[in-house]
Amino acid sequence: MRIAILSRNANLYSTKRLVEAGRSRGHEVDVIDTMHCYMDITSAKPSVRYKGKRLPKYDAIIPRIGASVSFYGTAVVRQFEMTGTYSINESVAISRSRDKLRSLQLLSRKGIGMPRTGFAHHPDKIDDLIKNVGGAPVVIKLLEGTQGIGVVLADTQKAAEAIIEAFMGLNASILVQEYIKEAGGSDIRCLVVGGKVIAAMKRQAAPGEFRSNLHRGGSASLVRLSPAERKTAVDAAKTMGLNCCGVDILRSNNGPVVMEVNSSPGLEGIETATNKDVAGMIIDFIAKSAKPNNTKTKGTG
Numbered sequence: 145m146r147i148a149i150l151s152r153n154a155n156l157y158s159t160k161r162l163v164e165a166g167r168s169r170g171h172e173v174d175v176i177d178t179m180h181c182y183m184d185i186t187s188a189k190p191s192v193r194y195k196g197k198r199l200p201k202y203d204a205i206i207p208r209i210g211a212s213v214s215f216y217g218t219a220v221v222r223q224f225e226m227t228g229t230y231s232i233n234e235s236v237a238i239s240r241s242r243d244k245l246r247s248l249q250l251l252s253r254k255g256i257g258m259p260r261t262g263f264a265h266h267p268d269k270i271d272d273l274i275k276n277v278g279g280a281p282v283v284i285k286l287l288e289g290t291q292g293i294g295v296v297l298a299d300t301q302k303a304a305e306a307i308i309e310a311f312m313g314l315n316a317s318i319l320v321q322e323y324i325k326e327a328g329g330s331d332i333r334c335l336v337v338g339g340k341v342i343a344a345m346k347r348q349a350a351p352g353e354f355r356s357n358l359h360r361g362g363s364a365s366l367v368r369l370s371p372a373e374r375k376t377a378v379d380a381a382k383t384m385g386l387n388c389c390g391v392d393i394l395r396s397n398n399g400p401v402v403m404e405v406n407s408s409p410g411l412e413g414i415e416t417a418t419n420k421d422v423a424g425m426i427i428d429f430i431a432k433s434a435k436p437n438n439t440k441t442k443g444t445g
């Protein structure tokens with residue numbers, strides 16, 4: 145097969161591993177910088193151009209679209225879909241998962257466990273917003289945050305009000321979420337490929353920290369999932385319509401709750417923690433699933 149990896153940087157661990165896994169299985173693999181693709185969207189014969197040439201017809205693409213380039217990146221994926229190329233994650237599903245409010249509303253609608261969550265942009269009654277999710281302690285999140293930045297734990301009602309006021313002053317949309325204390329500063333990253341959890345790791349926050357992000361000093365280890373956790377991860381991926389994603393779960397007293405679903409999950413942490421050839425499993429899934437003109441929109445909402 146001929147596979148293109150859409151990535152801004154060929155030297156990233158995940159990109160390198162996917163290239164390696166593809167080539168070692170006898171596929172032709174190119175890395176294409178998403179942001180350097182351009183196209184004539186009105187052409188009757190859709191194609192994608194890159195560095196002055198028309199790109200060859202790929203059997204499959206693996207979009208690795210960073211959060212900061214979601215908008216243009218998903219347009220490029222959509223163009224590949226129009227040329228009949230199979231994308232492991234379709235453009236609609238990537239856009240859906242990138243919108244935090246939309247994805248949390250969808251997960252909730254499907255009855256998937258979630259921390260009690262409120263969202264707001266400019267509430268007139270901040271105290272009511274906080275009480276509405278059960279009162280302090282609460283976790284307050286900037287909608288545009290990433291790698292744990294913009295995620296704050298407010299222990300008291302007063303602290304929560306002050307933080308929300310500060311975020312309101314920045315004209316930002318926020319999430320206010322029940323604090324899952326019993327998770328003990330850890331979360332579980334489940335890698336779902338083709339409707340199965342193929343690898344999972346537990347991330348534990350550094351001492352004195354509640355955010356388990358590896359970028360915030362968290363450490364990863366192997367974990368055994370319960371059947372309920374497995375099902376929650378698979379259901380969340382299905383709701384998003386993603387064939388390949390990372391589902392982040394907290395272990396709460398009421399069972400597993402989903403925090404978010406990531407459509408371009410990093411491979412380094414999970415391959416190191418589990419010692420599994422995750423990249424290889426992704427390529428194997430593509431080899432099995434990629435058929436021309438096979439972009440069917442999965443999921444609704």
Ligand SMILES: Nc1ncnc2c1ncn2[C@@H]1O[C@H](COP(=O)(O)OP(=O)(O)OP(=O)(O)O)[C@@H](O)[C@H]1O
Binds near residue numbers: 283291349403
């Ligand atoms: N409601 C919560 N209860 C307990 N811990 C939480 C809660 N929400 C977040 N955390 C902790 O904070 C970390 C960061 O939160 P979250 O994943 O929502 O934001 P982010 O990592 O900045 O976003 P992204 O993953 O998109 O970069 C989580 O991994 C988890 O350890």
Ligand SMILES: [Mg+2]
Binds near residue numbers: 292357392404
């Ligand atoms: Mg996170």
Ligand SMILES: [Mg+2]
Binds near residue numbers: 405406
């Ligand atoms: Mg996220």
